[in-house]
Amino acid sequence: MRLKLMTPDEMSAHQKETYEESIASKRGSPPPPMMAWLNSPEMARHATRLGAFLRYDTSLPVALSELAILVTARFWTSHYEWYAHKKMALAGGLAPEIIEDIKQRRVPVLDDPKAQAVYDVARSLHETHQVPQELYDQATELLGKRGLVEIIGLCGYYTMVSMTLNTYEFDLPNGEQSELV
Secondary structure (H helix, E strand, O other): OOOOOOOHHHOOHHHHHHHHHHHHOOOOOOOHHHHHHOOOHHHHHHHHHHHHHHHHOOOOOHHHHHHHHHHHHHHOOOHHHHHHHHHHHHHOOOOHHHHHHHHOOOOOOOOOHHHHHHHHHHHHHHHHOOOOHHHHHHHHHHHHHHHHHHHHHHHHHHHHHHHHHHHOOOOOHHHOOOOOO
């Protein structure tokens, strides 16, 4: 890890306030990238609040949110993000073979049209940086305006998370080894 993470005793009052807010949230603990973001306490506060919303309070079922997150983690080869969200995706009902296909950079077979729309939007945003009109129309019909904007938010937020984790070279916990190459 490139950054020495602060303990609560080393934090300024503003940093500690953000840290404690994160612990009191649904997460129960600070997300690892927040520990880097605390170097900009106001950014950490806003980013952590956005992350909590995207993780727990979107209109999307867990499996669809985690699908977008895994596509993002794979795009960025974010080892920590993949490690954390693979578990959540499995717990949320995303099939292991879909996860394996994303890990191997293969296009997964998705029987659910909503899952297909999430995958296609996430992949299109990362690979082409846009969403073609036909996909936009299909995603809006299947996910609604709110669902589409939340997929965009998930991809954007977890891009920032992945960039943070990659830049500061966050280690996987407990000596875990990355599955991504």
